[in-house]
Amino acid sequence: MTIRNLDAVINPTSVGVIGPNRLPDAVFSLLVGHLTGAGYRGLISFCECLPPKSDPSFPCVTFDELASGPDLAIITSGPETAAQTVQKLGETGTRAVLFPSAGYESWPEDTVLAILQAARAHNVRIVGPGSLGIATPRINLQASLTPLPVPAGDMALITRSATLTSTIVSWGANHGIGFSTVVTLGQKADVDIGDLLDWFALEYRTKAIFVHLEAVNASRKFLSAARIAARSKPVVVIRSGISRDTQKWGQTHAGHLAVPDVVYDAALRRAGVLRVDEIDQLFEAAEIVTRVKPPIGHRLAIIANGRTLATIAADQLVSEGGAVATLSPETSDVLSRFARNGTSESSPCVLSETSSAQDYRDVLSCLYRDKNVDGILVIAAPSALMDQQEIATAISDTIRAERKQYGGRKVLMAALPEIGAKTRKTFESARVPCHASPAEAIRSFMYLARYANAQKRLMDIPASLPENFKVDANAAKQLVSSAMNKERDILDPEEVSAILSAYDIPHLETLLLSSPKAAERTAETLLQRKNCESVAIKISSPDLPFKTDVGGVALDLRTPQAVGIAARAMLSSVRMLHPEARISGIVVQPMAQSGYGIELYLGLADNPVFGPVVVFGHGGNSVEVMRDTAFELVPLDLNLAGYQIQGTRVSALMDGYRGHPAVDRTAVAQTLVKLSQLAIDIPEIRELDINPLIATPDGVLAVDGRITIGPPQKVSNHFSSSHLAIRPYPKEWERNLPLKNGTSVGARPVRPEDEGLFQQFFSKISPEDLRLRFFAPVKEFTHAFLARLTQLDYARSMAFIALEPKTGEMLGAVRLHADPDYRTGEYAILVKSGLKGTGLGWALMQLIIDYANSEGIQTIKGEVLRENTTMLNMCTALGFQMDPSEGDEAIIEVTLDVSTAKDSKRA
Helix, strand or coil: CCCCCHHHHHCCCEEEEECCCCCCHHHHHHHHHHHHHCCCCCEEEEECCCCHHHCCCCCEECHHHCCCCCCEEEECCCHHHHHHHHHHHHHCCCCEEEEECCCCCCCCHHHHHHHHHHHHCCCCEEEEEEECEEEEHHHCEEEECCCCCCCEEEEEEEECCHHHHHHHHHHHHHCCCCEEEEEECCCCCCCCHHHHHHHHHHCCCCCEEEEEECCCCCHHHHHHHHHHHHHHCCEEEEECCHHHCCCCCCCCHHHHHCCHHHHHHHHHHHHCCEEECCHHHHHHHHHHHCCCCCCCCCEEEEEECCHHHHHHHHHHHHHCCCEECCCCHHHHHHHCCCECCCCCCCCCEEECCCCCHHHHHHHHHHHHCCCCCCEEEEECCCCCCCCHHHHHHHHHHHHHHHHHHHCCCCEEEEECCCCCHHHHHHHHHCCCCEECCHHHHHHHHHHHHHHHHHHHHHHCCCCCCCCCCCCCHHHHHHHHHHHHHCCCCECCHHHHHHHHHHCCCCECCCEEECCHHHHHHHHHHHHCCCCCCCEEEEEECCCCCCHHHHCCEEEEECCHHHHHHHHHHHHHHHHHHCCCCCCCEEEEEECCCCCCCEEEEEEEEEECCCEEEEEEEECCCCHHHHCCEEEEECCCCHHHHHHHHHCCCHHHHHCCECCECCCCHHHHHHHHHHHHHHHHHCCCEEEEEEEEEEEECCEEEECCEEEEECCCCCECCCCCCECCCCCCCCHHHCEEEECCCCCEEEEEECCHHHHHHHHHHHHCCCHHHHHHHHCCCCCCCCHHHHHHHHCCCCCCEEEEEEECCCCCCEEEEEEEEECCCCCEEEEEEEECCCCCCCCHHHHHHHHHHHHHHHHCCCEEEEEEECCCHHHHHHHHHHCCEEEECCCCCCEEEEEEEHHHHHHHHHC
16 A cells, blocks of 8 residues: 555544553553654554553543544454454544564464455554554654664654564664664564655655565565665665575576675665664664765865875775775875875875864864865874864864755764773764764765766666567577476477578577587588587586586587597486487587687576576686676666676676686676667566677677576566566557647657656747746756656656657657555656647547556646646546645646546546
8 A cells, every 4th residue: 555544543533542451561652652652643542452551641441432533543352353353443533553562473374364454444553563662753643662762853764673673772872873663663564664764765854774684575565665765765674684595596596696685785775775784884884874975976185194094994984895085186285285205195184193173173174175175084093292172173063064064965984992981972973974984984985876876877868779680589489488388387499590591690500400410410410610610519408407417518619529429428427317218309509619708607596585686707618617697687777787797796807807808798788788678578488598698899699598487486576576676668669649630759658777768858948938837937947957857657657759750850849756555656758848729638638547547547637837727627628527726826736647537438
């Protein structure tokens, strides 16, 4: 149900404790003490249970006396009566229910199902069972079992674990970090992480979101919510349970390599969230992201009062993927007056042990204004020659002044070991993160740098695939369907070759022969070719996936006789060592002439949570031992494929080394995208190996491949049933739109690479039309703004553009953004100035209405300026209801019942 009635969970207008109580006395007393002692401004009541000490200020009633249910009900009874209690509460108006427990509880599946059935009849939201509770300090709501009350702040915390919640809350209380809301989910019967990410993405009081993740239930909903949240504020995730999910499965290298946690890592990276691996890292990330804005890069200037400390910090910065800032000549000139004798005036800059507080002010101000600096780290080791409090005051005062004048996009951090409470408060008051060591400070800065990089990746414009990239998906589908009809789960080598051909992946000629004699004759034919000096033979068996492991490969055979001898020996050995294995024949291939080629590995694996995953890495027999691999969820574009390649060590070899030229990296990236498209088109392909793929300066060549097939697996999705967690480009919505003059224009869904089209389109829109669309004059369309218009997840957001058929010029666009409940969508439309009256706007609106209807979106709404009579007249003709906006008389709110619009169109 996503965000529906979540306000009753997080901001309830009244709270009721519903018995009979089965919690231990100490636990119940703690819950009630937090709830009643925090100053909550709504009504607190007790039903079927007495508050501790029978406090007369809180009414206690029976169910029969309960005329109106509390907004949030805290049910302290057991699972036996839970469904009936939820039913009664829903009938009296309760909108949310919490099942609290001091430790994680897992109720029987039939009990949970009964609870959900009772809840859904009245749209009641369920938190738990096994929840440590909910706290929203802003409204003094402390409906939790944490040892300490949750301190107020601007960080949202979502966890499943009671102990982790208590640990983080206690840490926050001791470090001056508070929370906008804390929710412990427990069993996640209803409210889950995706729901809360949607809520906190829109909650302006929340500046950062911290998530404890074990498993995802609805992957498409989760990824869509995480992406939306991460675009507006830092989302930090720690995942537990990794030790339980490292098992191998499948019949390919891809299946063995794509263990659940690496797929989770790829999914989180794709959504733009920041992942940490340890509790300490979570605390470090919490301190940094709640106090400073992310930098625009990863260049850190370091100043210190000790040469060794500065060097160690710089070394760690580089090892973490950051860079020591290269200062401008002007900055270096200023720093030369403060640098210790015998040291460099560049970063790291080592100050004298006798440097005054004013010296620190001057150095910091200079660094803050240097455009080559994204962040500044001050390391001040204890010294008898300096006053830490004076230094802390100087740092804090300087950063306040510089932020006020130049903004807050530079990060300033301090590493001052053994500081006192007064000094720490000085830093906290200026929102300057203070760390106990340079190493901790470096890690924190890199959290921010990685978050900034993730935001950049979310806005990157992918390059287009070559126009000549054509696939024959139907041929590949027929081949797979035929194999499945024969109840086979592995394609033979010739079928694999045909699949690669259908998706334009260059590969070695592959011939499957039934006997050594046939292999010998085929080799004779191949060896007569001009460019074939030798051949390779391989065993073909559905039961022996890794041919090298069983002696099933012979290379560089130069005569037909050598082929015959090797084939007979190979069959004899395999049959003796693996008598149960089915042998389908001998594969003969011309030997690949690799030259300066590099052996790479490409694969597909099918994850039950997130669907198909593309695998890339160093190829060869040791692919599973080396584990130089990177993973990305389907679908891929060329940008994502490029990032995937960069995430491996073999990427450095691809750039050329010791006389070896660079290989064609673009061809490798294109092959990854082709595999992604294959996974989209044919969900029956469960796993795939290409090992090796030889990359050369002139292109790529697949030498060997393996494909397993099976019934398509559906991942758990909120919006639709699919084998993909991320919705691909919906090609099925490409259309021709008729205009009034009898001509037509092309229309298709927006793609990320359309940013240039939008830039040109807006340049040709009159200022008045822009004002009517955006409700204010628009002077500039930034990359960040255009990226939000063109980079859609196709799950919540859809946009169509109309294109002139001959020139490809953009003529107009319409978009629809669905709310998290996927019931209502907000539309916007704009056509090129001068095209009004042609019927283009009408055609685009009809298209978006058809789309909404097909997706099950019930209502389309929008806001239109009262003076925009053209748009209002079109909305009237389409059947929209018109209502004045309550907040602004200049705006008309328009609303359309999609089912009515469909009926009207049909009539």
